[in-house]
Amino acid sequence: MEIKTFGVVGAGQMGNGIAQVAAASGLMVIMSDISADLLNAGLATIEKNLGRGVKKGTISEETGKSIVARIRTTTTLADMAEADYVVEAAVEKQELKFAIFQELDQACPPPVILATNTSSIPIGRIGAQTSRPDKVIGMHFMNPVPVMKLVEIIRGLATSRETFDITWKLTIEFGKTPAEANDYPGFIANRILMPMINEAVFALYHGVGTKEDIDTVMKLGMNHPMGPLALADLIGLDTCLAIMETLHDGFKDSKYRPCPLLRKYVETGWLGRKSGRGFYKYS
Numbered sequence: 001m002e003i004k005t006f007g008v009v010g011a012g013q014m015g016n017g018i019a020q021v022a023a024a025s026g027l028m029v030i031m032s033d034i035s036a037d038l039l040n041a042g043l044a045t046i047e048k049n050l051g052r053g054v055k056k057g058t059i060s061e062e063t064g065k066s067i068v069a070r071i072r073t074t075t076t077l078a079d080m081a082e083a084d085y086v087v088e089a090a091v092e093k094q095e096l097k098f099a100i101f102q103e104l105d106q107a108c109p110p111p112v113i114l115a116t117n118t119s120s121i122p123i124g125r126i127g128a129q130t131s132r133p134d135k136v137i138g139m140h141f142m143n144p145v146p147v148m149k150l151v152e153i154i155r156g157l158a159t160s161r162e163t164f165d166i167t168w169k170l171t172i173e174f175g176k177t178p179a180e181a182n183d184y185p186g187f188i189a190n191r192i193l194m195p196m197i198n199e200a201v202f203a204l205y206h207g208v209g210t211k212e213d214i215d216t217v218m219k220l221g222m223n224h225p226m227g228p229l230a231l232a233d234l235i236g237l238d239t240c241l242a243i244m245e246t247l248h249d250g251f252k253d254s255k256y257r258p259c260p261l262l263r264k265y266v267e268t269g270w271l272g273r274k275s276g277r278g279f280y281k282y283s
Contacts (some may be wrong), residue, residue, distance in 0.1 A: 001111065001166055004028060007083030009100055011042025011073070013236075013274070014117055015089035017145025020046045021174050023070040024146075030083055032074045039073040046071065049146055078107045085170065087139055089117040092242040097121060098129045105130035113163050115139040119239065120186045120194075120246040123156035133158035137167050140187060141176075143235060151176045156183050185250030186243060194243045197235075198259050200228035204279070205261040211279045229279040232262075233272035237279075241266050 006022040008015050011033040019031045019042070033039050050064035077100070080086050086108060088100050097116060104114050113135045116126055127136030138154030151171045155164050164180075171178040181187040186194065200214050209217070215227020232240050241263060247256040265271075265278065272278030 001084070001162075003084040003166075003170060005030060005083045005085075007080040007086035008032070008089060009077065009080070009086065009104070010089035010091075010117075011039050012089065012091070013045075014141060014143060014145060016042035016045045017049075017143070018087055018089055018117065018141055019071055020049060020067065020146050021141075021176070023067045025174050027070070029071045030074060030079055031071055032077055032079065034075060036073075036075060039075070043068070043071065043073065077103050080104055081107045081109065083108065083112065085113050085115070085166075087115045087117055089141075092119055092121070092239050092246075094121050094125075094246075097126055101126055101129045101136070105132060111135075113137065113166060115167060117141055119190050120243040122185060122250070123154050123183045124158060127156045127158055134160040135163050137163050138181075138183070138187070139167055139171070140181075140189065142189070149175075149177045150189075151178050152181045152187050152189055153178045154181045154183055154187050186247050190243050191247065194240060194247065195256065197228045197232045197240055198244055198256075198262065201232070201259040201262045204229065205259055233278035233280055233282075235272065236274055237262060237271050238266050 006027040006029050008019045008029060008031045011031050015031065019029045023029045031042060047068060050067060053059040054061050054064050086104055088097060090096055090100055097118060101114060110132065114130065115137050117140055118138060119140055123136060123138045127133035130136055136156060137159050140152035142148035142150045153167055153171065168178050203209060203214050204211055211229045215229050218224045218227045241258055244256060244258040269275060270277045273282050276282050
């Protein structure tokens with residue numbers, strides 16, 4: 001199966017990064033979202049990222065312009081009918097993803113693979129919303145997408161070997177390193193990462209240390225490049241909470257119970273960097 005046009009549903013921090021990487025690999029890209037404002041913001045982020053690369057000398061100005069030129073935007077999900085492969089990168093809300101996959105299933109020709117960038121929701125559950133569960137797969141990029149090398153590839157129970165092989169090959173063509181994970185809530189990355197972040201929030205909640213001290217201990221004591229609370233702000237506290245809720249619901253194990261402080265921050269609208277305030281303040 002030859003992939004020439006790559007669809008991305010969602011122009012947020014994950015979607016625009018995936019679109020950039022796909023366009024940089026030489027594919028034509030269709031990026032969709034619900035409004036022109038969100039699409040313009042996504043394109044602006046891509047241009048900013050590429051401009052940074054030009055300044056560093058890692059790409060030429062001409063290359064940067066050609067990457068942007070390969071991305072077209074749309075507010076109509078039905079336009080994904082023109083894509084050979086589609087990745088959904090909407091927010092981590094199960095019902096929203098279900099609705100998107102139902103619509104994509106109607107819009108896209110039968111051979112098209114429908115991938116999801118979900119960070120925790122089981123692939124089989126998403127595939128069951130379509131008439132092509134054999135062509136539904138998890139393609140979980142890490143944030144920030146243009147920088148991070150890892151992509152988790154998650155095959156649902158019904159996902160075909162052909163779908164897996166095409167996705168694995170495509171990941172390598174994007175210059176990424178694929179790793180296979182079995183279809184359990186949270187997969188590998190977030191099943192390990194999110195409970196650590198949640199425990200750091202509990203440490204703050206219980207007054208074990210300040211946010212600065214907790215992050216310093218993990219950076220200098222465990223050699224992490226970023227402390228867990230600063231990382232949570234980068235990921236988005238709403239996303240962290242959604243993943244913890246998926247883990248808690250999926251395993252019915254109290255060790256995955258979201259910290260009440262994390263829930264309180266999300267309810268207050270303190271979502272991290274994207275809102276200007278999380279565990280830290282951002283200008």
